[in-house]
Amino acid sequence: MGSLVFVLICLISELFDPMIDSHNNFSAGSPTKVPGSQLVSDLFSEGDLNITEARREWTRNNIDDETRHWLQEDEKYFLHQSLSTPCLDVLEKSEGSCTYNLQGKRYLDFHGNNVHQVGFQNPKVMDAVRNQMESMPFCPRRFTNIPAISLAKKLTELAPGDLNRVLFAPGGASAMGMALKLARVATGRFKTISMWDSFHGAALDTISIGGEAIFRKNAGPLLPGCEHVPPSDPKHCPFKCGDSCNLSCADYVEYVLEKEGDVAAVVAETVRSTPFIPPKDYWIKIREACDRHGALLILDEIPHCLGRTGEMFTCENYDVVPDMLVIGKGLGGGVFPLAALLAREGLNNAMPEKALGHYTHEKNPIACAAGLATLNYIEEENLLEHVRRLGSIAMNRMKDMRSKMPGIGDVRGLGLMMGLEIGFPDQSEDFNRKFAETVLYRCLSNGLSFKITMGVILTLTPALTITESEMSEAMDILEAAILQGPPVQP
Ligand SMILES: Cc1ncc(COP(=O)(O)O)c(C=O)c1O
16 A cells, blocks of 8 residues: 555656756745645646646747746746746737747737737727826826726626626726625625635635635635535536536525525626536526525626627626626736726615725726727627627537547537537546646647646637637647647556
């Protein structure tokens, strides 16, 4: 038994030891601990693992001396953290659907951290930012400004139902924090129900409601009263509902609401960015359960608001209006960090003694000018229609791949938020993860960038402005990478 454990540890350290990367000079200050298999598994939830042999090999084959120098400088000055260290490449330019590295290599960016709804360097956004920079780049908090007011007004006009009140924040996690505070103020309760595997930002309050071990485990005391329930995800559902969600998980939310009796809010991503797309009735059921038990519904649409799912707001796909809607990322036009909390009219009750946000850049005029130009662009260019059309083209292409090639377990998506799940049914999780990773690095070599979530889900989120020929090019790269098959086992 002891020798078996030893062999396993050796195998895992061979695969995941971050210390042996002489090419990337990943050594100074890096953790001395070799990740155990559980840790490796935890790390996979949020993104692809950047400390594997596959990454090192890609670096050896794709990174030149100049880039290596800058990667080493990056490692020298930044605090190291999992998933961010070491970086993959050094970028110099981003435009439209693409980013470009120091050598001018072009990546079709199907990752983009979901900030590139209107594409990088969108001319309308750039003009608005330039103009605003020249007149007033900052607005001290005691004052207000027309770009901020105009953006708030526009958002309330676009948002469903009576989501008529807005508060801006400099990032998604901060906006989620404001929502949690407002839920306490409005209900006089503090407990929340949120989903396992979810992500709501990397701050301490948001990792408390989030459900990923990579942020929660050994993090010390988290917020009290944060209950977690399983998300709508038939494949991993503890209720074993089969191939499609039978809403047992939604019933369970009501069960917990009833048992606790004093829950302030149910907080969840409308669709998980992985993506997992709950069935239509899921949110209607949860909305009704919240109403029955006096809990608010807070939907986090930070990565997929503003058109990614083919609707301006993701909840519009479900005909449900939450009490609070949190948006971010692309709101800043791919230029500025900007997020917003939208709340129902009846929740405007933090005055006089409670501050919800109070962030320095609460009404940053440049960020708001970028946001306004973004919303106008989406409307003027009829981007939602484009998203639905290109999303359907891409989904059909991936379904076709699935029907003719082994190794694709599932294909799913909504608009241009798409996921292709790698999975040979008769192979181990580890085998499938390695294949997913191999596909990623093959794609990166050929100019397509995306993220892997949960180890095996190729998460594909292009700029919403992507052209049909760019989409076709991306699908060709993806298909070729999968067609090549799993890596040869040593
Ligand atoms: C669903 C979701 N919520 C919240 C956040 C946090 O946003 P930010 O990184 O701007 O704090 C993210 C970021 O990826 C997200 O995907």
